[in-house]
């Protein structure tokens with residue numbers, strides 16, 4: 001069984017995570033994990049908080065001498081903001097308190113959470129709902145990335161849209177073009193216009209959403225299953241990505257585009273390259289019948305503009321039952337570039353259970369051995 005859990009409030013002492021099911025003898029590159037954490041912190045459109053935080057992983061369990069033990073891995077990422085006396089007075093687990101927040105932000109967890117958990121102070125809801133928590137998902141996903149990379153499975157992403165500015169569809173892209181773009185868009189001209197759009201939204205006290213694409217290369221045929229609904233790889237991936245704050249839609253391959261197309265325009269025909277079966281297109285996004293089909297997995301994700309606007313939306317004061325603008329808290333204008341990194345993490349985390357179900361193994365040696373035998377068996381089946 002593979003499982004993970006995160007805990008932590010946005011302004012609490014730390015974010016913690018547990019990852020269970022990673023085989024033994026995976027050598028971990030901690031610098032690489034910290035680099036991934038830094039990539040999530042970047043991106044044009046972030047707010048002042050990201051100048052305070054410098055996310056770094058600390059291992060508490062499951063790793064010795066730089067290698068996984070096969071036991072549950074426990075990690076922590078500390079919140080630097082918590083070291084500020086004002087924040088500590090608010091959030092100290094034993095003595096924290098302060099003026100309760102009363103005006104829910106439309107689009108945020110504030111209102112539903114206040115009623116659900118019977119919280120008069122909206123801070124008791126928003127602290128966990130905050131996307132700060134995604135730092136831990138990225139941390140756990142970065143550990144999974146190293147496991148998956150050992151099996152030849154690599155996940156990347158780019159930003160394809162911010163607000164009304166859309167980059168042309170890219171079948172593939174150069175990762176250095178993504179890394180050198182402040183909005184993680186490999187199309188330079190579209191990237192420039194995205195930055196202008198973020199500046200305009202900031203000037204108007206508004207926020208912007210957008211889209212990003214996650215692509216997985218190196219996943220061989222047969223991960224996921226058509227046996228039961230919960231085993232379908234497309235459902236597993238979509239559920240994980242939908243589990244991100246701000247995500248409103250997930251598409252695989254042509255996605256919603258298939259609704260308007262004919263069958264002849266929607267599928268990927270089979271051809272032969274000598275003896276080899278090939279697919280000249282990848283409209284299915286690498287998944288057929290709930291199973292990977294050997295083509296790259298392509299997931300397109302739409303995120304909403306974040307609900308904390310500096311020009312607050314109309315709301316109500318739940319304590320006084322009066323009209324009042326939504327609570328304004330320090331926030332970002334656009335999180336799409338950061339969300340793309342979180343999307344990579346969610347895809348990696350979601351791939352773990354079906355990949356481990358397919359190949360199994362308690363140690364990396366065993367898992368890689370199983371993968372190689374599976375690949376060899378697939379190669380001779382129709383030989």
Ligand code: EPS
Nearest residue numbers: 047049050130131132135329330331332
């Ligand atoms: C967030 C509000 C901002 C963001 C935060 C998410 O935090 P603060 O209220 O401290 O200014 O910076 O994101 C992060 C801290 C992060 O690490 O991504 C929110 O309300 O969701």
